[in-house]
Amino acid sequence: MRVISYVPRPEGKEIPGYIEIVSWEELLQTSDYISLHVPGGEKNQGIISKKEFAMMKKSASLIQVSRGGVVDEEALAEAIRNSQIRGAAVDVFSEEPPQKDNPLLKLEQVILTPHIGSNTVECMDRIALDVAEDVHLVLSGENPKHPIKR
Structure with a gap:
């Protein structure tokens, strides 16, 4: 399987070796599945x-999990x-919840889901670990990795 990605500014980003960076146009024209994470x-x-x-190709499907x-x-x-x-899979809408029309x-x-794309066992486990690590850091007098910004 060929995995391609468009990265506007790839400088300094860690991109796995199996991902080929292409132009926005090439991504749209050649992808079977386009997954948005912006x-x-x-x-x-x-x-x-x-x-x-x-x-896009007539056989393409769009996966909308960004914003x-x-x-x-x-x-x-x-x-x-x-x-x-x-077709498409949509987890986020312009207006939430989406209007009946x-x-x-x-x-x-x-395929529609109610903005729960990140609600997996793996994601919840990772969140719990991140929170526990940050609590430990704060109680040890250090700065948390994920501070709340106001």
């Missing part, structure tokens, strides 16, 4: 919209209805 914010709002869906608003949900629904892409709710080719 931060929210204005910079990434609507980075996947009509233009990007038009570049709401990163994907234009109307454009996603339209791309699926028009067979521009095969959200077009993604009516499509059989879309």
Whole structure:
């Protein structure tokens, strides 16, 4: 299996050897599955919209687990209805909970989850370990690895 990724600024990032870095356009044009893991914010709002869906393979599926608003949900629904892409899995929405008239709710080719993508046994175990380590650090007079920022 070929694993490709688009990384806007790869300098200084540890990228496993099995991942091939490609351009945004190549990622969209050649991927069978596109999994989004980007931060929210204005910079990434609507980075996947009509233009990007038009570049994708008809057999492509989109996995949206980043932040709401990163994907234009109307454009996603339209791309699926028009067979521009095969389907999608969506864990985050522009508006949560999604409104009853959200077009993604009516499509059989879309798997929907209620913003629980990180709710796995492995993730919860890791969170518990991180919290325990930080408590130990603080009680030992050191700074925590994951401080709460206000």
